[in-house]
Amino acid sequence: MKWYVVYTKPKWEKRAAEQLSKFNINSYCPVIKKVQQRSDRKVKVEVPLFNHYIFVQLAEKDRNLVFHSPGVIRFLFWLGRHAIVKDQEIETIKEWLNSSDTSSDISVMQYQIGDQIHLNSGPFCDQNAVVKDITKTHYVLILESLGYVLKVKHK
Structure with a gap:
């Protein structure tokens, strides 16, 4: 069975996951x-x-x-099809949330907009990203392989 991404009403993520579990649907709402x-x-x-997002299998x-x-x-749709998340990606999220290092930040101060970087810590470890924007407090990264836009706080 595949993991799909479901879009929920605001503030309904945990509640929707609980309700779906009552219908014997394997759902996962990662929390911090x-x-x-x-x-x-x-x-x-x-x-x-x-x-707004939960995962259902x-x-x-x-x-x-x-x-x-x-x-x-x-x-959620990606490139005209239902967005599917790999089992390995769900496991990576679970492992990261269960580790004691969930407060790690990613610092890319020496990079410029458009630079390609390799993330070596945090939940998206070993992923490649492109620096899209740099603000006073955050970096905006594009993780093309996952279809994510990631906002990371400066250290």
Whole structure:
């Protein structure tokens, strides 16, 4: 069975994954722990790694079952076809989130827009990227092999 990417309503990622699990659909919503400032204190919360997206593993004939969850809007498409994620990529995300080094940042200060770089740490380790934009606080990288645009904070 293939892993598909599903687009959800805002703030519905975890809820949609839970609902799909109740329908015996293997779903995965990667989450990270983040500190959020409340009016009187700081609180650690789990937030989705990818806003609006979850992964579902199912047979091609069963794709419409995901719409049993009211939080699911549509499938993600890439080059006119359903976006499919390899098992190895899902495992890489899981391993990275389970490691103690999930706070690693990528620094590419010496690079210019248009440069090709090789990422050697973090969740997209061993991927090639192109520097698309450089701001005061972030770099924007294009991971062509995965179809991602990645925003990375400066160190």
